[in-house]
Amino acid sequence: xxxxxxxxxxxxxxxxxxxxACIPMxxxxxxxxxxxxxxxxxxxxxxxxAEVGRFSLMLQNTDTLAGSWSVERARLPAPHQIVxxxxxxxxxxxxxxxxxxxxxxxxxxKSLIYHGWVTLSxxxxxxxxxxxxxxxxxxxxxxxxxMDMSVMPWAxxxxxxxxxxxxxxxxxxxxxxGIQGLIPKxxxxxxxxxxxxxxxxxxxxxxxxAMQLDLLHTYNAGQGATFWKLRLPSSVPYLFTSLKVGxxxxxxxxxxxxLPVQRGGLGARMLGGxxxxxxxxxxxxxxxAAGMAALxxxxxxxxxxxxxxxxxxxx
Amino acid sequence: MIYVLFAALIWAMGWGxxxxxxxxxxxxxxxxxxxxxxxxxxxVLIIWELLVTGLNISAVILPAPTAIAxxxxxxLTILWADFFQTFVKGAFSGYVIGCGAAFLVAIVxxxxxxxxxxxxxxxxxxxxxPIVGTAPILVMWFGFDWQSKAAVxxxxxxxxxxxxxxxxxxxxxxxxxxxxxxxxxxxxxxxLKLRIPxxxxxxxxxxxxxxSLALIGAIVAEFFGSPVLGMGFRISTSVGQLALDMVWAExxxxxxxxxxxxxxxxxxxxxxxxxxxxxxxx
Numbered sequence: 001x002x003x004x005x006x007x008x009x010x011x012x013x014x015x016x017x018x019x020x021a022c023i024p025m026x027x028x029x030x031x032x033x034x035x036x037x038x039x040x041x042x043x044x045x046x047x048x049x050a051e052v053g054r055f056s057l058m059l060q061n062t063d064t065l066a067g068s069w070s071v072e073r074a075r076l077p078a079p080h081q082i083v084x085x086x087x088x089x090x091x092x093x094x095x096x097x098x099x100x101x102x103x104x105x106x107x108x109x110k111s112l113i114y115h116g117w118v119t120l121s122x123x124x125x126x127x128x129x130x131x132x133x134x135x136x137x138x139x140x141x142x143x144x145x146x147m148d149m150s151v152m153p154w155a156x157x158x159x160x161x162x163x164x165x166x167x168x169x170x171x172x173x174x175x176x177x178g179i180q181g182l183i184p185k186x187x188x189x190x191x192x193x194x195x196x197x198x199x200x201x202x203x204x205x206x207x208x209x210a211m212q213l214d215l216l217h218t219y220n221a222g223q224g225a226t227f228w229k230l231r232l233p234s235s236v237p238y239l240f241t242s243l244k245v246g247x248x249x250x251x252x253x254x255x256x257x258x259l260p261v262q263r264g265g266l267g268a269r270m271l272g273g274x275x276x277x278x279x280x281x282x283x284x285x286x287x288x289a290a291g292m293a294a295l296x297x298x299x300x301x302x303x304x305x306x307x308x309x310x311x312x313x314x315x
Numbered sequence: 316m317i318y319v320l321f322a323a324l325i326w327a328m329g330w331g332x333x334x335x336x337x338x339x340x341x342x343x344x345x346x347x348x349x350x351x352x353x354x355x356x357x358x359v360l361i362i363w364e365l366l367v368t369g370l371n372i373s374a375v376i377l378p379a380p381t382a383i384a385x386x387x388x389x390x391l392t393i394l395w396a397d398f399f400q401t402f403v404k405g406a407f408s409g410y411v412i413g414c415g416a417a418f419l420v421a422i423v424x425x426x427x428x429x430x431x432x433x434x435x436x437x438x439x440x441x442x443x444x445p446i447v448g449t450a451p452i453l454v455m456w457f458g459f460d461w462q463s464k465a466a467v468x469x470x471x472x473x474x475x476x477x478x479x480x481x482x483x484x485x486x487x488x489x490x491x492x493x494x495x496x497x498x499x500x501x502x503x504x505x506x507l508k509l510r511i512p513x514x515x516x517x518x519x520x521x522x523x524x525x526x527s528l529a530l531i532g533a534i535v536a537e538f539f540g541s542p543v544l545g546m547g548f549r550i551s552t553s554v555g556q557l558a559l560d561m562v563w564a565e566x567x568x569x570x571x572x573x574x575x576x577x578x579x580x581x582x583x584x585x586x587x588x589x590x591x592x593x594x595x596x597x
Binding site: 145 | 333337338342347348351352355356375376429437443447452455456531535540546547557559566569570577
C-alpha cells in the first residue's frame with residue numbers, strides 16, 4: 001500500500017490536469033456546440049471567435065464551459081470520453097454492433113479487438129523472427145572472430161539509425177512481389193527487434209569472466225560444452241532485458257508498418273482517426289496499443305522471473 | 316550469370332581477407348579494428364551492385380548502390396532542405412527542449428521522495444509505450460510544420476531521459492554525501508558539486524538513447540502530415556512514385572545524421588565524464 005499511494009496520487013494529478021486542460025483546448029468547439037444548442041455566446045460567430053485568444057474566450061463565456069468535457073471531436077477528449085470510446089469500440093461493437101455477435105453471429109471486424117489482433121499477430125511473428133535471428137547472429141559473433149570484427153560494429157552503428165524510415169519502402173517492395181498482409185509488417189517488426197537482441201545477447205554470451213572460462217578449460221570442456229553449460233545460462237538475464245526492449249520496438253514497427261497500407265490494425269486506426277478528425281478514435285487506439293505494450297513487456301518479465309527462478313538465480 | 320559468380324568470388328575474397336586479418340597478429344591494432352568492418356561493408360556494397368545488375372533486379376524493387384549514389388549527388392539541394400526541416404528544426408529542437416525539461420523535472424523529482432516514488436514508476440511505464448502513436452494527435456494540435464515534429468520528439472525523449480537522470484542523481488554513496496555534510500555543504504552545493512557531476516554517466520546514457528528516438532519521432536511524425544519537404548515526407552511520397560533511389564538516398568542521409576549525432580553526444584560524454592572508469596584509457 002505504501003508503494004501504491006504515491007503512484008495513485010501522481011496518476012490522479014495527471015487526470016486532474018487533463019480535465020483542466022480540456023477547457024482551454026476545447027473552448028472553440030465547446031462554444032460552437034453551445035451556439036448550435038441555442039445558448040448566447042460572445043462573440044456570436046465562429047469566425048470572430050477564431051480571432052480571440054483561448055483564455056479571453058473562456059473568461060467571456062464562463063457559463064457554457066461545462067460542455068468542454070462532452071464535446072464531440074474535441075481537440076483533447078476528456079479521459080471519460082476515451083474510456084467510453086474504448087468500451088464502445090470493444091465490448092459494445094463486438095456484442096451489439098451491426099457486425100457484432102448478436103446481429104451477425106460472428107465477431108465484428110470493426111472493433112479495436114480485431115484491429116489490436118491484426119497488430120499483435122504481426123508484432124509477435126516479427127518479434128519471434130527478429131529475436132531468433134538475433135540470438136543466432138550473436139552466437140556466430142561470439143564464436144567467430146571474423147564475424148565479430150566485421151559485423152559487430154555495423155550492428156552497433158545500426159542502433160543509431162532510424163530504421164523505421166525503411167517501413168514504407170519495405171511494405172511497397174514486398175507488395176510488388178505480391179506479398180501483403182501480415183508478412184511485410186512482421187518483417188519491419190523483426191528488423192526493429194533484431195539489433196537490440198544481437199547487442200544484448202553478445203554482451204550476455206561474453207559475460208562469463210576469465211576465471212569461469214579457465215575452470216571449464218581445466219575440465220577439458222570443448223566449445224560446445226562451454227556454450228551450453230556456461231555461456232548460454234549466463235546470458236539469460238541479458239537476453240530477457242533485450243527481449244523487453246525488442247518487443248516494445250516490434251510493436252512500434254508493426255504500428256508504423258500499418259500506416260502506408262490501410263488494411264486494419266492500430267496504426268491504420270490512428271491514421272484513419274487523424275484523417276477524419278475522430279480524436280477519440282486516435283486516443284482509444286493509442287491507449288489500446290499502450291495496454292498491449294504493457295502486457296507484452298509484463299509477459300516477458302513474468303517468463304523472465306519464472307526462468308531465473310528455475311535456474312536458481314537470486315532475484 | 317557471370318555477375319553472380321563474380322559476386323560469390325568477391326564475397327569469398329572479402330571474407331577470406333577478413334578472416335586472415337582477424338586471426339592474424341595485427342588483429343588488435345586500430346587499423347584492423349576499423350579496416351575489417353570497412354572491408355565487410357565494401358564487400359556487401361559490391362555484391363549488392365553485382366547482384367542487382369546480374370539478376371536484372373528492377374530499380375523499383377532494389378536500386379543498385381551506384382544508382383543511389385547518383386540520386387544522392389543529383390538531389391543535394393532537396394536532401395539538404397529535407398535534412399534541415401526534419402533534423403535541425405524538428406528533431407534537434409525537440410531533443411533540446413525534451414531533454415532539458417526532463418533534466419529539470421528530474422531534479423525536482425529527486426528532491427521530493429514522494430514524487431520520486433510516484434512519478435518514476437509512471438515514467439518507467441510510459442518509456443516502454445509506443446509513444447510514436449501520439450504523432451497524429453500532436454500533428455493535429457501543432458499543425459503540419461516542424462513544431463508538431465518537435466512536440467513528438469519532446470514526448471518521446473522525455474521519459475527515457477527522466478528515468479536515467481533520476482537514477483543518476485541517486486548514484487552517490489552514503490560516504491560521499493556524509494563528506495559533503497561534514498563540509499557543511501547546503502543542498503544546492505551538494506547538488507552542483509557532487510550529485511550532478513556523479514549523475515553525468517547516466518545523463519549521457521539517456522542523451523544517447525534519445526538521439527535515435529529523436530530522429531525516429533521526427534520522421535514518423537511526418538508520415539501523419541507535413542509541409543512539402545522533410546525526410547519523412549520525401550520517403551513516403553517517393554515510395555508512392557516508386558522512386559526508390561531517392562528513398563535510399565534519404566535513408567543514407569538519415570543514417571549519416573543519426574550516427575553523427577550519436578557520435579557527437581558520445582564525444583561530449585568523453586569530454587565531460589573523463590573521470591569515469593568506462594572512459595579511462597587502458
